[in-house]
Amino acid sequence: MSAVRPKKHLGQHFLKDLNIAKQIADGLTRHGGYDKVLEIGPGTGMLTQFLLQNEGETSVIELDRDSVAYLKQHFPQLEGRIIEGDFLKLNMEDYFPGQFAVIGNFPYNISSQIFFKVLDLKQQVPEVVCMLQKEVADRLISPPGNKTYGILSVFLQAYYDLEYLFTVPPNVFNPPPKVNSAVIRLKRNKRVSLDCDEVLFRRVVKAGFQMRRKTLRNALKPINLPEELNGEKVLDQRAETLSVDQYVELTNLITSCRE
Template sequence: MSIRPKKYLGQHFLEDETIAEQIANTLSFQGYKNVLEIGPGMGVLTKYLIEKPIEVVAMDLDSESITYLIDTYPNENLQILEADFLKSDCTEIFGDEQYAIIGNFPYNISTQIVFKAIENRDQVPEFSGMFQKEVAQRICAKEGNKTYGILSVLTQAFFDAEYLFTVKPEVFNPPPKVDSGVLRLTRKENYDLACDEKLLFKVVKTGFQQRRKTLRNSLKSFNLSDKLKEDSIFGQRPEQLSVAQFISLTQKIANDAVSTND
């Protein structure tokens, strides 16, 4: 039995075993015993994960894939779930235990998967997988790079991001129209932010909405005091600021709001 990739699910099945094994080996499997694989399809990555000394949960929306996986990989350390990761409460699966996330992610929801991993970061020490190449590069980009943006800053506030390797279209069925890229995120040892997290998200998103303007202009909606706007950081554009500088900026804005209201 084989499965036809479904366009509406964004399925592109990886057919290169060597690359599948390489992706499985991007996780360290240290400090946790659970791995969540998102979008296993026909199990090309699953087969290498279940060789590891871990518990694997393979989650897919496609009922045909679920049936195929159950028939093909009867394994005591593999749990197969028909579910939508973006709508799932992972505490119902893992309780309060740590779990890594891995997958050849559907490109149309890949950034949403990253943001959900960020939301669940208290339980997600590692995350790796395949994205559209430009999205993977954007996640891993550093300040000063033209691809550096909202996704870069908000991911790297909590995780160290590393672009690992590029995958060409011809190893997929059907081949996507773009190259793919594999990355790894490793949760920072100290991922508690020295600022208000919700405010950081708002500052970063507002700043990058007008990325060509200086922060003095793009952050006008925050009603900053004249004194704060004199700070040299406001003369820079958002793409020039490191993650640490964004955290510092957020703290300055929060302090300014308190002093203005006093």
């Protein structure tokens, strides 16, 4: 099979720079001691070729049938380790009962959904190295107090240490995107679970950021805050100013007042 054409509806932008592909592959630190790696959306294998040179067992998951056919033809060493399907829809425990790292050039249009799926798999995924839209990368690694700090920043930083690795210009892709890209690394921290009601934690964070210009006192009205909390100074702050630990404290405060 000859070259695969990138498909706009799949958000495909194929990397064509070997040096950058190698840098991404080398971004894996083996944090957590895993021996399996899953590449999401390998396309024509620009990154895959370097992953196969590294230690450990590499598998790939690809939705595009043309890309799957290309990979089968050009990477026979992947036999039995090409998963044809949608990472967002498949039960990854059927393929990886133990720990595995995630790596890939994430499609811009579904990168946030991929991270939410990773969070669901956080006990299995000790490390993620990925390329995504720079604006999204900046938002994810942003600390509290920044305007770019948001819902996914809080959720990811609760369980992972995030690191910005390098910026990637548009001209190294086919077709070139209209924005810069960035490569970031996520390494699982030691937090097994949050010391609070995690369902309520998510509700509090989402409600706070959905009206981020308002104080938490007003933004959290939809979740019916107990009247006992009216005097709490933390409610005079905006959502973007609270750290993960402060959100945990606020969640526990709400829980204790409801009991």
